[in-house]
Amino acid sequence: MLVREKMKAAVFLNPGETVAAAARRLRKDNIGCLPVCQDGRLLGMITDRDIAMRSVADGRNADKMTVGEAMSVDAICCTTDDSIEKAATIMREAHVQRLAVINDDRQLVGVISMTDLEGGSSERRPFEVIFYKEILDHAGLPHHSQLMRVSVAQGTKQEAVGAAISQFEETKRVTNWNTVADGYDVLSIHIGETGESIEVLELTSERDAEIRPRAHALWEQAGLPEGQDARFWEQAALDVDSEGRSPK
Incomplete structure (x- = not known):
C-alpha cells in the first residue's frame, strides 16, 4: 500500500x-x-x-x-x-x-x-478529561465548576480516563478521585477529513450518577475493604453500560 x-x-x-x-x-x-x-x-x-x-x-x-x-x-x-x-x-x-x-x-x-x-486513528486519539465539582449557581441551578483538566496524548477513551484519574489523584493527593470531584467529562479530539480539528464533549455526569450508588453498594456488600474503590467502580460501570446496551 x-x-x-x-x-x-x-x-x-x-x-x-x-x-x-x-x-x-x-x-x-x-x-x-x-x-x-x-x-x-x-x-x-x-x-x-x-x-x-x-x-x-x-x-x-x-x-x-x-x-x-x-x-x-x-x-x-x-x-x-x-x-x-x-x-x-x-x-x-x-x-x-x-x-x-x-x-x-x-x-x-x-x-x-x-x-x-x-489503523487506529478512529479509536486512538487525544483526549482531555475534565474533573468537576457540582455547585449551585445564583439561580439555584446545578453548574459544573472545573477542578482540573488532564490532557492525554493518545489512547482509547478507557485508557485516557484511567491515566487522567491517576494523575488527578496524585496531584490532589487523594486515594480516590471521587472524594474530591463529583464527576468528569471527556473531550475527544480528532482531525477531520479536510484537516480541521473536531472536538466532541461527552458529559458523563448522568452515567456517573448511576454508577456511584451501585459502586458504594458493592463496597458495602464486600465488607468496606480499603484500597479497592476502583474495582467496585469498574464493576458498577460495567453493569450500567451493559444495561444501557440491552434492548428495553
Whole structure:
C-alpha cells in the first residue's frame, strides 16, 4: 500500500505567521508539529520544541517572532509514491510521529502519522478529561465548576480516563478521585477529513450518577475493604453500560 492511500489532507502554517499563533494551533490540534509552506511549497516544520528552544528559551516575543524564524528547515518527509512500510521506517528512525507528504515538485500534498499507519486513528486519539465539582449557581441551578483538566496524548477513551484519574489523584493527593470531584467529562479530539480539528464533549455526569450508588453498594456488600474503590467502580460501570446496551 502506498502513502497516498493513507495520508490525510495537509494542515500547514505560513512562515509569516507568529510563533504565538503556531503554539495556539498546535495546542488546538493537540499535535507536536506542523508543516510550514509558502505558495504550497514545503519550507520546513515547526515543532513545540522549536518554539521552546528558539522563542521561549531565548526570551523572544512570541507575538512578534515569526514561524519562519523558529522553524526547522530540514523537514522530514516522504512522497505520495512511497510505501507505508517506508514511511513507518522513516518515522521510527527519526523518532517522529508524523511526516509531511510531498510530490515531485516538493509541493505539500498531505500528512501521514504513525497512528494512520497503525489503523487506529478512529479509536486512538487525544483526549482531555475534565474533573468537576457540582455547585449551585445564583439561580439555584446545578453548574459544573472545573477542578482540573488532564490532557492525554493518545489512547482509547478507557485508557485516557484511567491515566487522567491517576494523575488527578496524585496531584490532589487523594486515594480516590471521587472524594474530591463529583464527576468528569471527556473531550475527544480528532482531525477531520479536510484537516480541521473536531472536538466532541461527552458529559458523563448522568452515567456517573448511576454508577456511584451501585459502586458504594458493592463496597458495602464486600465488607468496606480499603484500597479497592476502583474495582467496585469498574464493576458498577460495567453493569450500567451493559444495561444501557440491552434492548428495553
